Amino acid sequence: MADDSQKTFYLETFGCQMNAHDSEKVVGTLVSEGYRQVPTVEEAGLVLYNTCSIRDKAEQKVFNRLSDYKKFYKQGKRFGVLGCVAQQEGEKIFERAPHVSMVCGSASYRDLPQMLIQIEAGKQRVTGLDDRETDECFETEFTARTNPHRGYITIIEGCDKFCAYCVVPFTRGKERSRTSESVLAEARQMADLGYTEIQLLGQNVNSYKDPDCGSSGKKRTFAELLAAVGVVPGIRRVRFTTSHPRDFGRDIIDAIDAVPTLCDHVHLPVQSGSDRVLNAMQRLYTREQYLERISWMKAARRPISITSDVIVGFPGETEEDFAQTLALLDEVGYDAVFTFKYSPRPNTPSLALEDAIPDQEKSRRLEVLMARQREIQITRYKKYIGETLEVMVEGRNEARKQWIGRTSHNKTLNFSAPETSALQPGSYVNVRATQSFPNSLLGELVV
Numbered sequence: 014m015a016d017d018s019q020k021t022f023y024l025e026t027f028g029c030q031m032n033a034h035d036s037e038k039v040v041g042t043l044v045s046e047g048y049r050q051v052p053t054v055e056e057a058g059l060v061l062y063n064t065c066s067i068r069d070k071a072e073q074k075v076f077n078r079l080s081d082y083k084k085f086y087k088q089g090k091r092f093g094v095l096g097c098v099a100q101q102e103g104e105k106i107f108e109r110a111p112h113v114s115m116v117c118g119s120a121s122y123r124d125l126p127q128m129l130i131q132i133e134a135g136k137q138r139v140t141g142l143d144d145r146e147t148d149e150c151f152e153t154e155f156t157a158r159t160n161p162h163r164g165y166i167t168i169i170e171g172c173d174k175f176c177a178y179c180v181v182p183f184t185r186g187k188e189r190s191r192t193s194e195s196v197l198a199e200a201r202q203m204a205d206l207g208y209t210e211i212q213l214l215g216q217n218v219n220s221y222k223d224p225d226c227g228s229s230g231k232k233r234t235f236a237e238l239l240a241a242v243g244v245v246p247g248i249r250r251v252r253f254t255t256s257h258p259r260d261f262g263r264d265i266i267d268a269i270d271a272v273p274t275l276c277d278h279v280h281l282p283v284q285s286g287s288d289r290v291l292n293a294m295q296r297l298y299t300r301e302q303y304l305e306r307i308s309w310m311k312a313a314r315r316p317i318s319i320t321s322d323v324i325v326g327f328p329g330e331t332e333e334d335f336a337q338t339l340a341l342l343d344e345v346g347y348d349a350v351f352t353f354k355y356s357p358r359p360n361t362p363s364l365a366l367e368d369a370i371p372d373q374e375k376s377r378r379l380e381v382l383m384a385r386q387r388e389i390q391i392t393r394y395k396k397y398i399g400e401t402l403e404v405m406v407e408g409r410n411e412a413r414k415q416w417i418g419r420t421s422h423n424k425t426l427n428f429s430a431p432e433t434s435a436l437q438p439g440s441y442v443n444v445r446a447t448q449s450f451p452n453s454l455l456g457e458l459v460v
Contacts, residue, residue, distance in 0.1 A: 020048045020133075023057035027074060028065025030254065031214055032096060034165035035119055036063045039095065041155030042125050050157075054082050059091050059132070061115075064098035066180050066358065072098050079110040086112035091132055093117065097184035101359060103142050117141035120170070120186040122151040143186060150191050162405065162439030164208045168196050168238065169215035169222075174257060176284075177295045177363040178327065178355060181216050188220055193238045194227035197245070204247035209439065210405060211248055213239065217257040219265060236264035243272035249441065250405070250421060252276045258283070258306055259297040266309045269317065277315050278348075278423040281306065282322035286341030287334035290327055293366065300341065307345050318422035320349040325382055326375030327355045328366035335378055339385055348393050348422065349452070350386045354379055387451050394424075394449035401445045401459055402426060406436050416458075418444055430458035 022043055026036040039061070040050055051057050060082065064075045075098055086092070093115035094106050100118030107113055114132055117125065121141030131139045150170050158164045171186040172179075200211055215221060223232035233241065243251045251274050256265075258281055269275045281303075285291050288300050310317045323338060342350065354375040357364055370378075404418025404426050415427045416436055428444045430436060436458075448455040 020046075020059075021051045021057050022048050022059040022061060023051055023054050024061045024063060025078065026063045028063075028067065028097070030165060030212070031167065031216065032063050032065055033159075034167055034214055035096065035122065035151070037158050037165070038151060038153050038156050039063065039122060039125065040157040042122070042153055043129070044157060045155040046126055046129055048129075054085065054090075057090065059093065060085070061093045061095055064094060064096040066097040066101050066184055070356070076109065079113065083110070083112045091115070093132075095119070095122075097180065100142060100184040101180060104138075104140060107138055115139045115141075118143055118184065119151070120147050120149075123149060123153075147186055148189050150189055152191065152195065158208075162208060163210040163212070164203050165212050165214050166196055166199050166203075166242075167191070167214045169218060169220060172216040173220070174217060174259070174297065175295060175362070177293060177366070178324065178358065178361055180358045180361060183360045185216060188217070188222075190222050190224055192225040192227055193223045193233040193241065194225070194229075196238060197241055200242045200245045200248065204245050207247075207439075209248060209441075210250040210252070211242060212252040212254065213242065214254065216255065217260060218253050219256040219262075220260045234262075234264065235260075236262065236268040239265065239275060240268045240272045243268075243274040249274055250276050252278065252423070254280050256281050257297075258303050261306050263309050266313050266317075270314045276421045276423065277313075278318040278320070278421065279310055280320045280322075283341065283345075284322060284324050285327065285330070285334065286338035287330070290330050290334045290338075293329060293363075294324075294327060295362065300337070304341075304344070316422075318348045318424070319345060320351070320423070321345070321347050322351045322353070323382060324353050324355050325378040326370040326372075328363060328370065329368040330355075330370060335381075339382065342382070342385055342389060346389055346393060347386065348424070349390065350382075352379055352382055352386070390451045391449070394451065394454060397424075397446045397454055398449055399446065401443050402454075402456075403441055404428070404444050406438050406440045406442060408438050409436075415455075418442070420454075425453040426456055427453060428456040428458055431460065434458060434460070 062075050066072045091114040095117050099116045106116050120143035124141045128139050169190045171188045172181045173188045175182050219235045221235040402420045407417045418426045443459040444456040446454045446456040
């Protein structure tokens, strides 16, 4: 990597939307340093993996990739591990994969330009590993957004909740929020560039705390920031994820009711329907408190789509605990649930818990839960048949001769349209739903 002609890079991203957006910012940073992104490992001088450690499976994928491509090291390629696995494993990655030259946790991305200089100078092992004490966020003007219509804005990084099963507080650092003024400036810039949908991101997005009064003279709450982004001229949809029930206030629902551009969809992870398991998980709320927040959503002036996350097989989870989770699904009536088997993660308190659930039993419970939720979704989606819904056009499925749209409820609505319609991705159209499936809707363009 001695001259500019070799300054090429390949980046593969694993994990959540936060990682996807981090990668957009990493790409922008590298391009600003004179690098050119290429589509394959074979073409790249620098090979980067932005990693996820939320589950063991995702972590193993990264090391499998590193093993597959170590043969290219002798050709002069350099390898870097970024993100949560980098922060979690640190310099141990060099021992496990000696051909890796750079290990950089997400809290150290702001140091990437200096780290790249060291790599270019031939240094074999470069690290960027931060502790939980950093107050800095990764803000950059060089974000390389991959979607020209829908974009992410990270408003808070890190986590202070320390759920018993979760590595995020150890890999992402403490909670630190951007100023509301900087978030709004980025939202206005995106609107000026033609973006019409913005998604606000954070590990606990509604834990946002404005660090500065700015020109407004007051610190904005999360709900106030949400509303302020929603009235930026040119923005038609605003989403946010992921929320923590402990910090979810009624003012968020009030904002959704008051500002039409705020999407009528809330993702609120519950993880378990059992108070006993919630306490063991250190989730900081009870079933009753969670259901109170659901009641706020169901009392809203416009219907709100509710989705969630659930973990099965947490250590000590009994059949009765699991039955309470199934009952919660019925009581809430989620539009979608992301389900996971409990996976032990390094440094987490749950490692010390006894009564581990056998993997076979975890799999059984997962299948039962998914089957129950599927039946709920069949019923939920049928209610949309006959309704006319506004969708953002996302693309076209040529094989089926259908357009792909997404509603403000975050539902996929595939639809047919006359050949003369000349639809474009990023446009908004009205579609009448004519048929439903467990995970999507089918419809026809309203002309």
